[in-house]
Amino acid sequence: MSRRVLIARLDGAGDVLLAGPAVRAVAAAPGVEAVLLCGPQGAAAGRLLPGVAQVLQWPCPWILNPAPEPTPDLMQALLQLVRSARTEEAVILTSFHQSPLPLALLLRDAGIRTITAASTDYAGTLLTTRLKPGEDFLEDQPEAERALRITAAAGFALPAGDDGRLRLGPLPDVxxxxxxxxxxxxxxxxxxxxxxxxxxxxxxxxxxxxxxxxxxxxxxxxxxxxxxxxxxxxxxxxxxxxxxxxxxxxxxxxxxxxxxxxxxxxxxxxxxxxxxxxxxxxxxxxxxxxxxxxxxxxxxxxxxxxxxxxxxxxxxxxxxxxxxxxxxxxxxxxxxxxxxxxxxxxxxxxxxx
The missing domain is CATH 3.40.50.2000 (Glycogen Phosphorylase B;)
Structure with a gap:
């Protein structure tokens, strides 16, 4: 059975596209399937990325604008979504001004025990691997490279011959x-x-x-x-x-x-x-x-x-x-x-x- 890794990028289409090289790094690992967790504005972009085995969609109440109410039903929907995807570990991709900790807490509740993310805040036991911005990587770097640094900390690297540029899968005839x-x-x-x-x-x-x-x-x-x-x-x-x-x-x-x-x-x-x-x-x-x-x-x-x-x-x-x-x-x-x-x-x- 394949090892399924959840990659979370809960923002808009552009943010998800910039996560593309990081997704390919995860998908290139032997026996790994990359499952992408997106918000409703980014899911269509996620389906265009090479290396994605499955796209999950969830409206995140601390990222969307306007944001949905963080009701128990909304949180339960995420837990069920993640559990149904049978993911064993997670990589949370965020921008410099976002915290991965609320999502890490929910993913822990969903049964994921190995979680990697970048956090300026003390993470306690929520993160298995925590990158510290300003110590582990520069803040002033392209978002695509920030995402690659986070996946590298989780043990995933781009394969030989992949230059790290953004890419798309097959496109329709227009x-x-x-x-x-x-x-x-x-x-x-x-x-x-x-x-x-x-x-x-x-x-x-x-x-x-x-x-x-x-x-x-x-x-x-x-x-x-x-x-x-x-x-x-x-x-x-x-x-x-x-x-x-x-x-x-x-x-x-x-x-x-x-x-x-x-x-x-x-x-x-x-x-x-x-x-x-x-x-x-x-x-x-x-x-x-x-x-x-x-x-x-x-x-x-x-x-x-x-x-x-x-x-x-x-x-x-x-x-x-x-x-x-x-x-x-x-x-x-x-x-x-x-x-x-x-x-x-x-x-x-x-x-x-």
Missing amino acids: SPLVGAGPYIVVHPGAAVPARAWPALHHAAAVELLTAAGFRVVVTGGPGEKELTATVAAVAGLDLGGRTDLAALAAVLAGADAVVVGNTGPAHLAAAAGTPVVSLFAPVVPAIRWAPYRVPLELLGEQHAACSGTRARTCPVPGHPCLSGVSPEQVVEAVQRLVNGVPSLQTHREMRHR
């Missing part, structure tokens, strides 16, 4: 959606307002890209149809609300470059290996959250007053960190990527900007 010929994707939506470039800036960029000879495809979720229609206007192909996550990944994979904010599709593009123009609001650090290990153009004032606040709504009037980026700058960044001369390609370079 040629009927995107049509023939090369294209650029513009994805104007963002998970929270503080990370959004203005809609009319996006629309102007689409017009300028089209005038420069590019074919532009505009993507967005079911709740973003009005936004994508505004941005696509008459110049772009509007796919707003017409793709699930797998189809969106395929659209991004076929693009020559993607223009996107700091949101899940930025990491989806990176996992597809597509160059990214990242309209990145510094409310979270780019070193941790910028698209990982793909050719990259990072736009936006990274030392603005909102830097590091984790604000969901911009605390600075006028949203200057992003509104100061012009559509012309975006077009120039796309041209650099398409011509193979991005100004920023690695996180190592980002540390020295």
Whole structure:
């Protein structure tokens, strides 16, 4: 019988995609099956990751926003879910501001006795292996590398030949959606307002890209149809609300470059290996959250007053960190990527900007 290891990443799609290399490290161990525990916003991304044997979904009341009530029934649902998956040990992946201890307590109650996580707080007997941020690893590192450090402490390493980049499994054929010929994707939506470039800036960029000879495809979720229609206007192909996550990944994979904010599709593009123009609001650090290990153009004032606040709504009037980026700058960044001369390609370079 296979040894089944639970990997928990309870956040959104982008967070789950960044856990992909860590999932592959666990799945590569002889006789191991990787079971991924996700929140409702990350489960679809989990199903796209290579190496995942099973995806479990549970709405976590200390991570989701808005959060469900932590009722006994909700906690019991997690215990039953974990027990039914027959997992024997767990690796809890968290960001620097999250504690793994509430989940560790519940997993203990579900019968898991071997648990590895990073925790700034004293963990007592909740964790079998505890990594201490600042001692066992640097905080200012990409989230994908943080996750790999945690799985390494649990005894799992990437196999020879795996370079640690983000990856996706097989994707659907979307040629009927995107049509023939090369294209650029513009994805104007963002998970929270503080990370959004203005809609009319996006629309102007689409017009300028089209005038420069590019074919532009505009993507967005079911709740973003009005936004994508505004941005696509008459110049772009509007796919707003017409793709699930797998189809969106395929659209991004076929693009020559993607223009996107700091949101899940930025990491989806990176996992597809597509160059990214990242309209990145510094409310979270780019070193941790910028698209990982793909050719990259990072736009936006990274030392603005909102830097590091984790604000969901911009605390600075006028949203200057992003509104100061012009559509012309975006077009120039796309041209650099398409011509193979991005100004920023690695996180190592980002540390020295």
